[in-house]
Amino acid sequence: MxxxxxCNPQDIAPYVFVPGDPDRAKKIAAxxxxxxxxxxxxxxVIYTGTVEGIPMTVCATGMGGPQVAIGIEELGHMxxxxxxxxxxxxxxxxxxxxxxxxxxxxxxxxxxxxxxYLPPAFPAVPHFDVLTALIEAAGRLALPVQVGIxxxxxxxxxxxxxxxxxxxxxxxxKSAEMEADTLFIVANYRGWRAGALFASxxxxxxxxxxxxxxxxRAGEENEIRIAIEAMRLIAVADLAKQKQEGR
Amino acid sequence: xxxxxxxxxxxxxxxxFIPGSHDRAKKIAAxxxxxxxxNQSRGYLxxxxxxxxxRMTVSSTGMGGPTTAICIEELGHMxxxxxxxxxxxxxxxxxxxxxxVVISTGTYRDGGTANTYLPIExxxxxxxxxxxxxxxxxxxxxxxxxxxxxxAGDAFYAPRDPARRELFKQAGIVSAEMESDTxxxxxxxxxxxxxxxxxxxxxxxxxxxxxxxxxxxQGEENTILIALEAMKQIALADLRRKGSVx
Numbered sequence: 053m054x055x056x057x058x059c060n061p062q063d064i065a066p067y068v069f070v071p072g073d074p075d076r077a078k079k080i081a082a083x084x085x086x087x088x089x090x091x092x093x094x095x096x097v098i099y100t101g102t103v104e105g106i107p108m109t110v111c112a113t114g115m116g117g118p119q120v121a122i123g124i125e126e127l128g129h130m131x132x133x134x135x136x137x138x139x140x141x142x143x144x145x146x147x148x149x150x151x152x153x154x155x156x157x158x159x160x161x162x163x164x165x166x167x168x169y170l171p172p173a174f175p176a177v178p179h180f181d182v183l184t185a186l187i188e189a190a191g192r193l194a195l196p197v198q199v200g201i202x203x204x205x206x207x208x209x210x211x212x213x214x215x216x217x218x219x220x221x222x223x224x225x226k227s228a229e230m231e232a233d234t235l236f237i238v239a240n241y242r243g244w245r246a247g248a249l250f251a252s253x254x255x256x257x258x259x260x261x262x263x264x265x266x267x268x269r270a271g272e273e274n275e276i277r278i279a280i281e282a283m284r285l286i287a288v289a290d291l292a293k294q295k296q297e298g299r
Numbered sequence: 300x301x302x303x304x305x306x307x308x309x310x311x312x313x314x315x316f317i318p319g320s321h322d323r324a325k326k327i328a329a330x331x332x333x334x335x336x337x338n339q340s341r342g343y344l345x346x347x348x349x350x351x352x353x354r355m356t357v358s359s360t361g362m363g364g365p366t367t368a369i370c371i372e373e374l375g376h377m378x379x380x381x382x383x384x385x386x387x388x389x390x391x392x393x394x395x396x397x398x399x400v401v402i403s404t405g406t407y408r409d410g411g412t413a414n415t416y417l418p419i420e421x422x423x424x425x426x427x428x429x430x431x432x433x434x435x436x437x438x439x440x441x442x443x444x445x446x447x448x449x450x451a452g453d454a455f456y457a458p459r460d461p462a463r464r465e466l467f468k469q470a471g472i473v474s475a476e477m478e479s480d481t482x483x484x485x486x487x488x489x490x491x492x493x494x495x496x497x498x499x500x501x502x503x504x505x506x507x508x509x510x511x512x513x514x515x516x517q518g519e520e521n522t523i524l525i526a527l528e529a530m531k532q533i534a535l536a537d538l539r540r541k542g543s544v545x
Contacts, residue, residue: 157424157427158405158422158424159422160420160421160422161420161421161422162420170466170470172419172420173407173408173409173419174407174470175405175406175407175408175422175423175424175448176422177404177405177422177424177448180404180430180434180446180447183427184431187427199427201421201422201424201487219417222488223417223421223487223488223490224487224490240448240470240471241469241470243471
């Protein structure tokens with residue numbers, strides 16, 4: 053038994069969605085065929101079900117690097133190898149509105165947890181196959197997305213240096229959230245595959261404005277659909293590869 | 300006129316191949332129709348010509364961050380915004396051998412030049428569109444390619460730390476070269492699209508072994524073919540989007 057996620061390892065699928073928010077975990081599980089509640093220890097709310105016959109799990113990680121690292125390490129011990137973070141984010145760019153979906157092609161490593169695994173010089177990037185699948189899935193569902201660099205750090209309320217943020221905006225950083233740096237680095241270190249997409253809940257000027265709440269919810273539903281379709285594409289490709297190698 | 304690449308700005312295409320090696324620049328130019336030598340000051344060999352009617356440029360960067368940054372900044376001043384590095388590399392992985400092609404998905408920032416542009420935690424990553432074009436080009440040419448992470452640093456002959464090699468190997472780093480960290484970070488600041496494709500000239504155990512030279516040359520030609528095809532597809536996509544490749 054793991055130290056924090058207390059469940060039967062058999063109940064964890066190799067394909068896992070990792071939202072931060074436990075409520076979003078439930079929303080993702082609602083898209084599974086016959087979802088089963090697995091466990092809820094330390095706030096890691098877990099459901100497992102199937103999508104077109106493929107077993108998939110969703111586990112809420114909570115907020116910030118430390119919880120994400122513990123969560124995915126223990127999921128990995130139980131056989132998980134492919135992770136898609138389905139998150140929310142703020143934005144630095146003036147053309148991004150609440151509900152817009154952003155797929156991360158790389159992450160600024162402003163958090164500290166990942167530094168315990170690999171030095172900051174190591175690029176926090178999604179696995180190319182997962183990134184490709186997310187973009188392909190969005191295209192298949194005809195849902196608009198932006199692909200770009202994300203910023204991931206350990207603090208929600210710290211103001212930070214205005215010059216630093218101006219620089220990040222200038223070089224095109226699209227989103228800001230708190231988990232993708234850790235997810236990508238730990239996954240890379242362990243030899244797992246990971247990707248991430250986020251629904252913006254704000255604008256470059258406003259944090260979580262009330263007027264954007266309904267759009268955000270629509271965007272959240274869009275990113276869930278994209279993530280599930282992407283995971284399905286990945287699993288189908290894995291299966292085809294296994295068959296080919298077995299022949 | 301730029302300070303180091305001294306040519307008519309009109310002679311530079313927005314689509315540029317940037318090998319480190321001057322000889323490789325010539326090899327790439329050999330695939331152009333009507334290739335014209337436009338610069339050789341400071342050792343930057345620059346040719347411009349046509350690939351299936353699309354104007355493209357090749358410029359050697361020389362080795363390492365400083366000379367690469369100067370090169371691409373000046374190319375950028377003259378209108379270049381899409382750059383593919385066609386390089387050679389060493390490797391940390393036992394499954395890679397001489398002549399293998401590696402397409403880069405991100406780079407460990409072991410060099411110094413990029414730090415003057417963006418802090419170390421900023422990810423050195425190629426543009427997704429360029430990387431995808433490279434992967435598709437390799438597939439359409441039936442050339443097998445590894446797709447993965449690399450490291451780029453400032454010293455070829457500095458002492459090698461075995462513990463670090465082990466860490467890099469475990470973390471899945473495929474290639475080692477000396478320019479892509481600078482390329483990706485400068486491109487992020489300037490808003491250009493870039494990608495990298497390399498040929499391994501060694502194995503995890505040997506640096507540039509003589510027995511692997513012929514395979515390396517073949518691999519080098521393969522990376523050139525992949526880069527040419529990828530750039531062509533990018534230009535055609537631009538054409539579809541904007542109605543113009545200029």
